[in-house]
Amino acid sequence: MKFAQKPIVRIAIFCIATVIGVIITLAAPPEGYTVELMRFLGIFVWMIICMVFTVAPDWLVLLVALVACVLLKVNTFSTIFGQFAGSTVWNIIVLSAFVNSMASTGLFKRIALKILTFFKPTYNGQVLAIMTSSTALTPLVPGEISKLGIMSPMSCSVSRASGYADHSKPAAGLFTASFVPIYIGSLAFMSGTPTVYMLLGYIGDHAAKFTWVFWAGACILWFVIILVLFYFFITRYYKPAEDSEVASSEVTAKEQYEALGPMSKGEKLSLVVLAVCLALWTTEAIHGISGLYVSIGAFAVVTIAGLFTNRDFGTRIPWLVVFLAGFILGILTLCSTTGFTNWVGGIITPILGPLASNIYIMVPIICISAYILRSFVVSQNTTTIIIYSAFAPIVLTAGGNPWFVVFCAYASTCVWNVKFTSVAYIQAEAFAGGFIEHKDVIPSSIAFMVINLIAMLASIPLWQLMGLA
Known part of the structure; x- marks a missing residue:
């Protein structure tokens, strides 16, 4: 968010996120789960808050979160950072x-x-x-x-x-x-x-x-x-x-x-x-x-x-994307090894299960959630992580393939309603040499939101035939 560019605001949000993270980390784990889950959950919540409010660049927040997981013995260094060898x-x-x-x-x-x-x-x-x-x-x-x-x-x-x-x-x-x-x-x-x-x-x-x-x-x-x-x-x-x-x-x-x-x-x-x-x-x-x-x-x-x-x-190699990919995959590995995915699924399924049991309802919910979050969340990766963490456990619990969750989520983050949340649009406008500006193409972003939802819903039968939904 724009206001988070002020150092005093970033520091305040960082402190609040850290306090919340520490409280969660020290809490007793749910029955059947380990202290590693609570340590990861505290770090995960801290990470999401810092990324949503752009306290620091995504890559730095993710790196600090992963290092914290190593220091708190949530898992080993080789497991957490092993995705770089994948x-x-x-x-x-x-x-x-x-x-x-x-x-x-x-x-x-x-x-x-x-x-x-x-x-x-x-x-x-x-x-x-x-x-x-x-x-x-x-x-x-x-x-x-x-x-x-x-x-x-x-x-x-x-x-x-x-x-x-x-x-x-x-x-x-x-x-x-x-x-x-x-x-x-x-x-x-x-x-x-x-x-x-x-x-x-x-x-x-x-x-x-x-x-x-x-x-x-x-x-x-x-x-x-x-x-x-x-x-x-x-x-x-x-x-x-x-x-x-x-x-x-x-x-x-x-x-x-x-x-x-x-x-x-x-x-x-x-x-x-x-x-x-x-x-x-x-x-x-x-x-x-x-x-x-x-x-x-x-x-x-x-x-x-x-x-x-x-x-x-x-x-000519997008090193920022490379490191972001490795860090995000490390977080996803921890979601699995700590039991985070199963725990979230156990909480969310009773709440969203009745709606999410029908893919024709779940897909619009995912798309619209992404549209709303991208109105104020700068990072597409952050938005995708939030949505995937909420909906993938439901699909996995039911024995399904979560591909459509992450695809629908990320594709739907590609809106350019708000200029500062779309790096690709900013670059394209710069390349265009000044013949358009953001207000000229806001209608096309709104059109994308509608067209994307139609295209997603129309693709569901194909995904079902391919075993992806």
């Missing part, structure tokens, strides 16, 4: 390094510009072209910021070349067309964002069945519905007074594409490596080679070819 963390490191090295060649910008040249230069055509280009990049680049860095300036160029005034509804519509498929759609593919691997870490052994194709299959209906409904929303709500042909936008795309010149050696190599990776990722169920090992092989190739250097190791 596949989730290494998938994030290797996949990000591999694909970000290819992005530096300009290949993805070339692909996006080429797609733009195929569509009619009407407003509807522009929206469809930008959405198609953004969607094409979604599974290719692991990370929203890199993709937004390509498409946000492009939507600005198309808007201004078409004569749409900055901050006008048509301009905001073109920005939304570039933003939504990337920011939201990246969750639909394991190669779309490192966050996917972090979400898989939430569900433990249930993650074993997820290959690139299986994850995409679980998310594809949700993603397609979002794309289709957003296209209709943008072309209706944001459309200009007259949707006549605007030849200049088509010329702009062609001119930018031609200005790139012939493909460089780096682009050609990247294209071949990417094609091989996509083929291996999508056929993992046939050949049995883990996507992690495919990514490592691809990373080795682009590094040997000189597309990735020692300096890039520090700049």
Whole structure:
């Protein structure tokens, strides 16, 4: 929250959280549970309070919480921090390094510009072209910021070349067309964002069945519905007074594409490596080679070819995401080993059980809870942890797969109603060069809340067929 940026407020909240945490830690454990549960519960409550009120960065709060668990002997250091040796963390490191090295060649910008040249230069055509280009990049680049860095300036160029005034509804519509498929759609593919691997870490052994194709299959209906409904929303709500042909936008795309010149050696190599990776990722169920090992092989190739250097190791790997993933997985490990999950399930199931026993009721509750929390909770991770801690025990107690809980929760945190809670939106606006501002796209965030809920509900039968709900 904004007010928590004042040092005196942060210190006060820290002290209050610490007192509450100590009281819980010293309390007698419930019958059938150990003192380790109470120690973890006290630390967990302290952690949530500090994260909700942004007393310190999420990574620091999580690190302090995990170290406190080691010092209080909640579990061993190797168990608590052992997730850094797991596949989730290494998938994030290797996949990000591999694909970000290819992005530096300009290949993805070339692909996006080429797609733009195929569509009619009407407003509807522009929206469809930008959405198609953004969607094409979604599974290719692991990370929203890199993709937004390509498409946000492009939507600005198309808007201004078409004569749409900055901050006008048509301009905001073109920005939304570039933003939504990337920011939201990246969750639909394991190669779309490192966050996917972090979400898989939430569900433990249930993650074993997820290959690139299986994850995409679980998310594809949700993603397609979002794309289709957003296209209709943008072309209706944001459309200009007259949707006549605007030849200049088509010329702009062609001119930018031609200005790139012939493909460089780096682009050609990247294209071949990417094609091989996509083929291996999508056929993992046939050949049995883990996507992690495919990514490592691809990373080795682009590094040997000189597309990735020692300096890039520090700049092209999202180390903040890596550490956040490892820390969050450590917390989730403790939720299991201390009995926290079973204890919460025993408390919440009698309260929410009657409502949550029906997935068509539980999913809207999860989505709406995320929308509300994100109005004042800055961190998507904090919101997801809170919701998962509340609802996953109910699903696990019933013998179900908690995947849909964490997916619905995190996807629903992607709202941008409040600017300061959406880092991706802030970055996209900066990339856009000033042709839109937050108030111009608040309607699109509200539309997302409705469309996302529709897409989630429509996906439930598919999830049930796949054994995910």
